Amino acid sequence: MGFSSQGSGLHIVIGTGPAGCATARALVAQGLSVRMVSRSGKRHALVPASVPVVAADAADPASLRQAAQGASVLYQCVNVPYQHWAACLPSIQRGIIRAAQDLLRALLADMVMEAHGSGRIQAPSAGPLTSTVPVSPMRP
Secondary structure (H helix, E strand, C coil), X not given: CCCCCCCXXXXXXXXXXXXXXXXXXXXXXXXCEEEEEECCCCCCCCCCCCCCEEECCCCCHHHHHHHCCCEEXXXXXXXXXXXXXXXXXXXXXXXXXXXXXHHCCEEEECCCCHHHCCCCCCCCCCCCXXXXXXXCCCCC
């Protein structure tokens, strides 16, 4: 993934979607201790086999603090369907930031790419996503 983790303690990845699972795999590949957090706490096929998954509500700082006990770094990899952003993401972001502040831990956040369409580069920009690619947001 091209990033260097901070610290050798427990790394908490919040979110078990594609970004969270890719982050967890990269951390495990570096030999780091990882725990994942999801609302349900359920494991699915993308979650690395060696990584435990615990349940917590990312919008609830107390719930997240409990799930993140012992963490040296928190990775915010939560996302919701685009049409639910306005209703859900503000409280999730506040909960995660508050939990990180309360735990006095580093917080790294995943970047959302939906502003560039549904994963496809639209002509005439047939190439990699860069800062020069025009914004082409999806519609809900």
